[in-house]
Structure formats: C-alpha cells, structure tokens
Amino acid sequence: MKSSRACLAVVSCLSLLSGGCGKPTAAVARSNANYEQLVEVVPLARRDLVENLTLVGSIAARESAEVRPQASGVVTSIEFEEGSLVKAGQTLLRIDDTEIRAQLLEVEAELELAESNYRRMEELGRQNTIPQADIDAARARLLSARARVELQRSRLDKTTVRAPFTGLAGGREISPGDYVSNQTIVTTVEDVSKLKIEFQVPEAYQRKVRPGTTFRVSSRALESLDGVDGEVYFVSPGIDRDTRSTAVKGWLERSPAGLKPGMFANVELVLDVRHDILVVPESALLVTRDGMRITVVDRQGEKQVAKFVPVQAGLRSEGLVEVIPATAVDDGQPVVASGVGAINLPAGRALKTIPLRDELRPEFHAVD
Known part of the structure; x- marks a missing residue:
C-alpha cells in the first residue's frame, strides 16, 4: 500500500510539473531568439595565393667528372x-711513353718506305710498264702505314691525362x-661556376612542374643563407616505379659561399599562382552533406545575423583557401572563422563579432 501511494505521488508531481512547463518554454525560446552568439571573424579578402610544395634536394655542380x-x-x-x-x-x-714512342718511330719508318714505293709505282704506271693492280696494292700499303702512324700517335697522346x-x-x-x-x-674535376639542384617530385604534382617553374632553396647547414631562387630546366619524361616520383633539375641563380655539391637542401617549389582571388582561413569552411559553405555576417536593421553562403573550394596554401561563392558577397564582408563546426549557429542567429585571435590567424592580408 505504501508503495502504491508513493507512485501516485510521483505521478501527480510529474503532472503538475509538465502542466506548468508551457510558459517557461516560451520564455526560453524568446530569450534564445534575442541571444547574440559571440563569434570571431575575419574580413573576406582578395589576394594572390601561391601553392607551394616543400621537398628535399641535392646540390650538384654544373659539370662533374671522374678523371681516368x-x-x-x-x-x-x-x-x-x-x-x-x-x-x-x-x-x-x-704516363711512361717510352715503348709507344719507339713503336711510333717504327711505323713512321714504314710509312716513309710505303710513300717511296708508291711514288715509284705511279711513275712506272705512267710508262705502262706495270699492271694497275700493282699500283693499287702499293697505294693500299701506303694507306695502311698512315693508319698505323695515326694509331700510335693517338696512343702516345693518351699517355697525357x-x-x-x-x-x-x-x-x-x-x-x-x-x-x-x-x-x-686520378681525381675529380667539378665546375662550380654555376650550381644546380636535383630533386624528386611526387607523381600527384608532376603535371604542375615544367621547365621555367620557379623555386627557392635554403639549407639548414648554412644559417646565414636566407634563400636562393632558381628555375627548373629539366623534368624527366617518366615516373620512377619504386618511388612514384619524377626526377627534376633546376639551376640556381647564384652560388652562395659555403653551398657545395653533394649538400642536402630544402626546395620550396612554386606549383601554382592565383591572382586577386577571394580567400578565407581554412577554419572558416564548414563541410555539410549539401556541400561546403561559409558563414558570413549579414545585417538586419541594427542587428548582425548569420548567413550561410555555399562555396566551392579552390587552391589551398598557408592556412588559406580560395572560395568561389554561389551567391554574391562583398569584399571585406566579415566571415565567421573560428569554431565553425562546433558552434550551434542556425541561419538568422544574432551575432556579436570580435576579430579572430592572432594565434589563430594565418598570414591574411587583402591585396591593395
């Protein structure tokens, strides 16, 4: 009996509470409608955006040869x-050439004899006293003697490196x-009047690299080296099956002191440059099942409210991403740029904006 009475008391209390919840719920709804969500924003800006790829390369001399x-x-x-x-x-x-010089004297003597015999054969031939075959044989012996002399002279020349x-x-x-x-x-000879760098580019990026593509080289081994510009002059036509990358070579514009062939260096390769495009921080992109969008700050009278704008993402670099809006937006219009995916922000929500914190802000300057 006591248990039944307790249950009836609980049910009665729940009924009273549920009956009295209507007015508070409406009050909360009105309060949420007037609530200004605090968000961090950056202006929608136009700038040039560069797509870079950082790789490791090896410095090489203009020419290098092992002398043998x-x-x-x-x-x-x-x-x-x-x-x-x-x-x-x-x-x-x-190299000692004593034997070769002696052999050269021998074949030179044979050449002199062959020349003398051939001259006599020619004279007899003009008198029609010998057959033409004898003259041809004498001429062949002369040519053979000349060839032996040239061979020995070549051997003698090769004794000097x-x-x-x-x-x-x-x-x-x-x-x-x-x-x-x-x-x-014997030794190596290296022409360091002009340096080049050799590196490998992954196959995913090789279509963006061609002769004339620019890059910048730096080296951790040389702290004083602030970077050297260069330009690609060779791109291998094939892809290495083991590394799935293509070999690329480029000239350096100058040869800094201390930068030597064989050293490793960092290569910052410029893959693409887009001019005067709309960019936002990557943190401003919100991916939904309907696609990507950004949240811009719109005005309704005196209020700032959230407005969703569908976009397509393009080039990404340095924490920034190119956006192509589906609807018109104004340059400099504030964009919500922090905690986009975590904020419960429906369209039309009243906003209170503050600038994005410096520690979250990428290199973000509009092009003048």
Missing part, C-alpha cells in the same frame, strides 16, 4: 695541385710510380 687515364702504364709525373683551379685541356698526369673542362681539381688518388689503367680514378 685512357692508357695503361706507370705514372711519371703529376702536374696539378689538389683543390686548385685547372683549365680545360690542362695536363694533369703523364688532361682536364676535361675548367673547374676545381679534387683529391689526388695516385702518386708518381703507381701503375694506372683505364679503371683508375
């Missing part, structure tokens, strides 16, 4: 200093008296 002899033999002299500037064609190394181009000589790998062959590295 073309002849085998014993080194008789080395005629360059390590780290010195060498000119194109300058002698770097000499010369610089392939003007550049800085590297370390010396051999000494006088060493036996060298065409597999022996």
Whole structure:
C-alpha cells in the first residue's frame, strides 16, 4: 500500500510539473531568439595565393667528372695541385711513353718506305710498264702505314691525362710510380661556376612542374643563407616505379659561399599562382552533406545575423583557401572563422563579432 501511494505521488508531481512547463518554454525560446552568439571573424579578402610544395634536394655542380687515364702504364709525373683551379685541356698526369714512342718511330719508318714505293709505282704506271693492280696494292700499303702512324700517335697522346673542362681539381688518388689503367680514378674535376639542384617530385604534382617553374632553396647547414631562387630546366619524361616520383633539375641563380655539391637542401617549389582571388582561413569552411559553405555576417536593421553562403573550394596554401561563392558577397564582408563546426549557429542567429585571435590567424592580408 505504501508503495502504491508513493507512485501516485510521483505521478501527480510529474503532472503538475509538465502542466506548468508551457510558459517557461516560451520564455526560453524568446530569450534564445534575442541571444547574440559571440563569434570571431575575419574580413573576406582578395589576394594572390601561391601553392607551394616543400621537398628535399641535392646540390650538384654544373659539370662533374671522374678523371681516368685512357692508357695503361706507370705514372711519371703529376702536374696539378689538389683543390686548385685547372683549365680545360690542362695536363694533369703523364704516363711512361717510352715503348709507344719507339713503336711510333717504327711505323713512321714504314710509312716513309710505303710513300717511296708508291711514288715509284705511279711513275712506272705512267710508262705502262706495270699492271694497275700493282699500283693499287702499293697505294693500299701506303694507306695502311698512315693508319698505323695515326694509331700510335693517338696512343702516345693518351699517355697525357688532361682536364676535361675548367673547374676545381679534387683529391689526388695516385702518386708518381703507381701503375694506372683505364679503371683508375686520378681525381675529380667539378665546375662550380654555376650550381644546380636535383630533386624528386611526387607523381600527384608532376603535371604542375615544367621547365621555367620557379623555386627557392635554403639549407639548414648554412644559417646565414636566407634563400636562393632558381628555375627548373629539366623534368624527366617518366615516373620512377619504386618511388612514384619524377626526377627534376633546376639551376640556381647564384652560388652562395659555403653551398657545395653533394649538400642536402630544402626546395620550396612554386606549383601554382592565383591572382586577386577571394580567400578565407581554412577554419572558416564548414563541410555539410549539401556541400561546403561559409558563414558570413549579414545585417538586419541594427542587428548582425548569420548567413550561410555555399562555396566551392579552390587552391589551398598557408592556412588559406580560395572560395568561389554561389551567391554574391562583398569584399571585406566579415566571415565567421573560428569554431565553425562546433558552434550551434542556425541561419538568422544574432551575432556579436570580435576579430579572430592572432594565434589563430594565418598570414591574411587583402591585396591593395
């Protein structure tokens, strides 16, 4: 009996409470209608937007070569200093040529004899005392002797190792008296009068990279280097199957002191530049099932109210995104830019606006 009475008492109380809730609910509704939601805003601005891609590359010399002899033999002299500037064609190394010179004297003597015999054959031929076949054979022997002389002269020339181009000589790998062959590295020569950088671009971005694309190079190893501009001159026509990227090379406009071939460097590649476009912070975009939209601050009399504007998103860079509104908006019109997805903000809600906090504000300046 006590339990039944308690239940009846609870039901009675709930009935009284539910019956008395009508007026308070209406009051709350009127209060919410007049409530101004505090939001942070930025002006809808026009500016140039740049799409960048940051990569890691390797500095390379304009030209670089491992110098190897073309002849085998014993080194008789080395005629360059390590780290010195060498000119194109300058002698770097000499190999013992005693045997080759002796062979050259032998074939030169054979050439002299072949020339003498051929002259006699020609004279006899003019007198019609020998057949033409003998003259042709003498001429063939002459040409063969000349070829042997040229071969020996070429072999003799290869005993001198010369610089392939003007550049800085590297370390010396051999000494006088060493036996060298065409597999022996004598030194390296690098032309650092102009530097280039080599890097890989992921396949998703390779269509935006072409000869003439600009970039900026910086290096953590050189704190004093504030950046060097450059331009792409080569884009590989194929994609590497292992890395799914394409090889790209570019020239640097200048060669800063301390930047050396082989160093790693950061490359900021400019993929796209859009001029005078409407941009908002990425935090101002709200994605719904109907698409993307931004919330602009509109005016109704003296009040500021929320208005939804459907947009299409374009280029993104540095925390900003290009927006293409479906309806007309005014440049400089305030846009809700903070906590968009978390604020319960229906269309027409009264707003109280304050500027977006500095710590949440991307690099955001309208173009003058």
